[in-house]
Each structure stands twice: as structure tokens, then as C-alpha cells.
Amino acid sequence: MDHDIPRLLAFADxxxxxxxxxxxxxxxVPHRVDNKSDTHFDPVTEADRAxxxxxxxxxxxxxxxxxxxxxxxxxxxxxxxxxxxxxxxDGTRAFVAGLPTWGVLIGLYYxxxxxxxxxxxxxxxxxxxxxxxxxxxxxxxxxRDLRTRGCAxxxxxxxxxxxxxxxxxxxxxxxxxxxxxxxxxxxGFDCYxxxxxxxxxxxxxxxxxxxxxxxxxxxxxxxxxxGGVCNWQGGDASRGGQVLAYGDANIRDQALSLLGxxxx
Numbered sequence: 001m002d003h004d005i006p007r008l009l010a011f012a013d014x015x016x017x018x019x020x021x022x023x024x025x026x027x028x029v030p031h032r033v034d035n036k037s038d039t040h041f042d043p044v045t046e047a048d049r050a051x052x053x054x055x056x057x058x059x060x061x062x063x064x065x066x067x068x069x070x071x072x073x074x075x076x077x078x079x080x081x082x083x084x085x086x087x088x089x090d091g092t093r094a095f096v097a098g099l100p101t102w103g104v105l106i107g108l109y110y111x112x113x114x115x116x117x118x119x120x121x122x123x124x125x126x127x128x129x130x131x132x133x134x135x136x137x138x139x140x141x142x143x144r145d146l147r148t149r150g151c152a153x154x155x156x157x158x159x160x161x162x163x164x165x166x167x168x169x170x171x172x173x174x175x176x177x178x179x180x181x182x183x184x185x186x187x188g189f190d191c192y193x194x195x196x197x198x199x200x201x202x203x204x205x206x207x208x209x210x211x212x213x214x215x216x217x218x219x220x221x222x223x224x225x226x227g228g229v230c231n232w233q234g235g236d237a238s239r240g241g242q243v244l245a246y247g248d249a250n251i252r253d254q255a256l257s258l259l260g261x262x263x264x
Contacts, residue, residue: 003115005131011062012106012118012129015055019088019104020122022050027123028098043092048072051088051104059084071213081111085216090119091162091190100124103191107216114238117217119191128195130221135198146225148247149200154181154254157203160193161185166208170260171242174232175206177258194218194245198225203247204255208232210240218245228252232259 026047033043052070059068060076067078070086084106089095091102106118119128127138128146135146151157159182167175179185182204186193191214196202198221207214215237219229222245232242234256244259246252 003110005116008108008116009118009129009131012108012116013127014062015058015084015086015106016104016118016120016127018054018058019051019106020120022054023047023089023104024122026050027095033096043096044072045089045092045096047095048088048092052086055084055086055088055106069213071211082115083109083112085109085213087191087213087217090214091192094188094190099188101189101192103195105191105213105217107213107218107220109216109238112238114216114219114223117220119195119217119221121192126195128198128221130198130217130219130224132220132223135221135224137195137199146198146221147200148198148222148225148227149203151203151248152250154178154204154251154258155183157182157251158184158186158201159204159206160189160196160202161187161206162190162193163187168208171208174259175208178204178206178255181254181258191218194222197227197245197247198222200225200247204251205243205245206255206259207243208241210243212239215240215243222247230256232256 031046033045052072065080067083068076087105090105095102100123104120108115117130125140193205227247229237229245231237237243
């Protein structure tokens with residue numbers, strides 16, 4: 001199918017602009033924070049809800065036959081094969097702590113496959129756009145193409161993960177093997193780390209327990225910049241779960257080996 005990528009990206013920008021307007025009045029000011037979990041702190045804020053509601057309204061008005069899957073308000077079926085996948089604030093813990101490493105994630109799948117993605121960081125005025133054959137950033141008005149960097153060995157790599165407590169059971173040992181093999185390891189950056197990978201300043205992101213809305217927007221950004229995203233078995237990561245994002249195929253192969261997917 002011939003997708004009108006420029007038109008879809010322009011509409012994703014419209015969604016991101018609307019999310020910015022809904023979110024920024026709540027950042028670094030007192031606002032309501034609720035906990036969605038009975039077992040751990042899983043925050044949702046007024047800003048999350050306002051952002052997703054506004055984006056959903058625009059999609060329903062502009063593309064009424066498109067499906068929607070949002071973190072806060074669930075799924076709405078569509079009839080076109082297109083599905084917008086929304087995380088109104090990825091990194092809500094960072095948001096409530098006043099840290100600027102959260103972002104708005106806007107992904108579009110066609111018949112279950114990633115098509116385009118946008119990550120917007122409103123406070124820093126940074127926007128990252130990706131389609132499966134290209135990616136770009138617009139940072140404080142300056143737009144440039146994104147390209148991952150070459151890195152032949154994990155020993156020279158910069159690795160990121162949102163939180164070491166993401167990993168359960170044998171996952172912890174698997175991640176620890178990659179962590180020990182890497183040169184620099186940074187935690188706590190949620191979606192922002194993937195965009196730094198696409199920008200060529202990091203090499204690898206490893207996560208577990210992700211949902212589709214955590215990764216949908218990021219796959220086209222990383223892939224379009226020349227890298228890739230897979231699961232820990234080297235397969236499809238578009239529905240989340242165990243995720244490995246990489247800028248260089250050498251890093252992918254070495255990380256998968258240490259994660260246990262490829263025998264050594």
C-alpha cells in the first residue's frame with residue numbers, strides 16, 4: 001500500500017502540538033497525581049489524561065476510520081488498518097519529579113506493523129520523527145537528519161535502561177552480563193534514551209515489561225536512523241515485552257548473545 005507518509009507525519013505533529021499545550025501547564029507546578037497500581041507506584045496525572053484526550057479527539061475528527069490504542073483510555077477499533085498508539089507521557093515518574101526526560105509518544109501502525117513515530121519533549125522543545133526509512137529531529141527550531149553511530153564492540157558502547165528493577169528472575173542476570181560488558185551505563189531516561197541512540201550519542205537500550213505504547217513510536221525513529229529494535233530473541237518487538245534497541249548490528253549480535261538468545 002502507498003502510505004502518504006508526509007501527510008501522516010504532519011498530522012502526528014499536530015497531535016504533538018496539542019499534547020504540548022495540554023501538558024506544559026502542569027509541569028513543575030502542583031497538580032494531582034494518582035496511583036494506578038495496588039502493588040507499586042504507577043503514577044498518572046492530570047497532564048497524562050488531558051494530553052491523551054486531546055489527541056484522541058483530533059484523531060477521531062481527522063481520521064475517523066483509524067483505530068486508537070492509548071495508555072490511559074484503552075482501545076478504539078478502526079476499519080482502515082491504521083492504528084494510532086499513544087503514550088501521553090512516557091516517563092511519568094520523571095514528570096512528577098520535575099525532570100525533563102519524559103516525552104509524548106505517538107506511533108502509527110498499519111495492519112500491526114510500525115509505520116511512523118514521533119517523540120516530543122515539550123519542555124526542551126525537542127521533537128524526533130521517524131519513518132521506517134528515515135528520521136529527523138527538530139530541536140529549538142533547527143531540523144537535522146538522525147543517524148545512529150557505528151560501534152563494533154560492547155566494550156566501547158554506551159548502554160541505557162530505564163530502571164534495573166524492570167528485570168525479573170533470570171532477566172536480571174542476563175542484563176547484568178550486558179551491563180558489565182559495556183563501557184558506560186546510564187539509567188532513568190525512558191523514551192529519551194532511544195532518541196539519543198537515534199541521534200548517535202548512545203549505542204544500546206535494553207528494557208523488559210514494555211507495552212506497545214511504550215515502544216510503538218520509537219521503532220520508526222531508531223530504525224529510520226539506521227539502527228533497529230528487536231526482542232531478546234532477535235524477533236519482533238512491536239508489542240513490547242523484552243526490548244533491545246541498537247545503533248549498530250554488531251552491538252545487537254553481542255547483546256543478544258549475552259542476553260541468551262544466541263549460543264556462544
